[in-house]
Amino acid sequence: MAADGLKPVSVKRDGDGLRIAWADGVTTVVGFRPLRAACPCASCNQERSAPPNPFRVLDPREVAAGPPAPVAMTPVGHYAYQIRWNDGHDAGIYTLETLRRLGRPV
Secondary structure, rough: OOOOOOOOOEEEOOOOOOEEOOOOEEEEEEEHHHHHHHHOHHHHHHHHOOOOOOOOOOHHHHHHHHOOOOOEEEEEEEEEEEEEEOOOOHHHHEHHHHHHOOOOOO
Protein backbone atom coordinates (compact mmCIF):
# COMPACT_ATOMS: atom_id res chain seq x y z
CA MET A 1 0.00 0.00 0.00
CA ALA A 2 1.24 3.49 -0.82
CA ALA A 3 2.39 5.67 2.05
CA ASP A 4 0.03 8.44 3.15
CA GLY A 5 0.10 11.29 0.65
CA LEU A 6 1.60 9.18 -2.12
CA LYS A 7 -1.80 8.27 -3.42
CA PRO A 8 -2.47 9.92 -6.79
CA VAL A 9 -5.85 11.60 -6.99
CA SER A 10 -5.46 12.53 -10.67
CA VAL A 11 -2.92 11.52 -13.34
CA LYS A 12 -3.16 13.21 -16.73
CA ARG A 13 -1.19 14.42 -19.69
CA ASP A 14 -0.18 18.08 -19.54
CA GLY A 15 1.46 19.15 -22.81
CA ASP A 16 4.69 17.17 -23.06
CA GLY A 17 4.54 16.00 -19.46
CA LEU A 18 2.58 14.19 -16.80
CA ARG A 19 0.62 16.12 -14.15
CA ILE A 20 -0.14 14.26 -10.94
CA ALA A 21 -2.35 15.61 -8.17
CA TRP A 22 -1.49 13.83 -4.93
CA ALA A 23 -3.75 13.09 -1.95
CA ASP A 24 -1.65 15.37 0.28
CA GLY A 25 -2.63 18.39 -1.87
CA VAL A 26 0.64 18.67 -3.81
CA THR A 27 0.54 18.69 -7.62
CA THR A 28 3.65 17.78 -9.59
CA VAL A 29 4.60 17.81 -13.25
CA VAL A 30 7.36 15.75 -14.88
CA GLY A 31 8.32 16.03 -18.55
CA PHE A 32 8.09 12.90 -20.70
CA ARG A 33 11.75 13.15 -21.74
CA PRO A 34 13.14 13.04 -18.16
CA LEU A 35 10.54 10.43 -17.22
CA ARG A 36 11.60 8.16 -20.10
CA ALA A 37 15.28 8.80 -19.34
CA ALA A 38 14.71 7.69 -15.73
CA CYS A 39 13.14 4.35 -16.71
CA PRO A 40 13.83 2.06 -13.74
CA CYS A 41 13.99 -1.23 -15.67
CA ALA A 42 17.12 -3.42 -15.56
CA SER A 43 18.03 -2.80 -19.22
CA CYS A 44 17.86 0.99 -18.87
CA ASN A 45 19.78 0.89 -15.57
CA GLN A 46 22.50 -1.19 -17.23
CA GLU A 47 22.64 1.17 -20.22
CA ARG A 48 22.92 4.24 -17.95
CA SER A 49 25.75 2.66 -15.93
CA ALA A 50 27.81 1.70 -19.02
CA PRO A 51 30.49 4.06 -20.34
CA PRO A 52 29.21 6.36 -23.11
CA ASN A 53 29.42 4.87 -26.59
CA PRO A 54 29.96 7.57 -29.22
CA PHE A 55 29.32 4.98 -31.95
CA ARG A 56 25.93 3.80 -30.64
CA VAL A 57 23.56 2.95 -33.47
CA LEU A 58 20.03 4.22 -32.99
CA ASP A 59 17.24 1.69 -33.07
CA PRO A 60 14.91 2.64 -35.98
CA ARG A 61 11.98 2.62 -33.53
CA GLU A 62 13.68 5.38 -31.53
CA VAL A 63 13.92 7.60 -34.61
CA ALA A 64 10.42 6.84 -35.91
CA ALA A 65 8.79 7.38 -32.52
CA GLY A 66 9.85 11.01 -32.22
CA PRO A 67 9.98 12.67 -28.80
CA PRO A 68 9.14 10.32 -25.92
CA ALA A 69 5.46 10.05 -25.07
CA PRO A 70 3.49 7.46 -23.13
CA VAL A 71 1.05 5.36 -25.11
CA ALA A 72 -0.48 3.72 -22.04
CA MET A 73 -0.15 3.78 -18.25
CA THR A 74 -1.30 0.76 -16.29
CA PRO A 75 -1.54 0.75 -12.50
CA VAL A 76 0.56 -1.93 -10.80
CA GLY A 77 -1.10 -2.71 -7.50
CA HIS A 78 -1.41 0.38 -5.31
CA TYR A 79 2.25 1.34 -5.57
CA ALA A 80 3.30 1.96 -9.19
CA TYR A 81 2.51 2.45 -12.88
CA GLN A 82 3.86 0.58 -15.86
CA ILE A 83 4.33 2.98 -18.76
CA ARG A 84 4.33 1.85 -22.38
CA TRP A 85 6.25 4.38 -24.49
CA ASN A 86 5.83 5.31 -28.14
CA ASP A 87 9.25 3.74 -28.86
CA GLY A 88 7.84 0.34 -27.84
CA HIS A 89 9.58 0.19 -24.45
CA ASP A 90 7.37 -0.98 -21.59
CA ALA A 91 9.61 -2.73 -19.06
CA GLY A 92 9.78 0.08 -16.51
CA ILE A 93 7.64 -0.01 -13.36
CA TYR A 94 7.57 3.53 -11.94
CA THR A 95 6.80 3.49 -8.22
CA LEU A 96 4.74 6.31 -6.78
CA GLU A 97 7.84 7.38 -4.84
CA THR A 98 9.79 7.66 -8.11
CA LEU A 99 7.02 9.66 -9.81
CA ARG A 100 6.86 12.03 -6.84
CA ARG A 101 10.66 12.45 -6.72
CA LEU A 102 10.93 13.17 -10.47
CA GLY A 103 8.09 15.70 -10.50
CA ARG A 104 8.44 19.37 -9.76
CA PRO A 105 5.71 21.01 -7.67
CA VAL A 106 3.41 23.40 -9.52
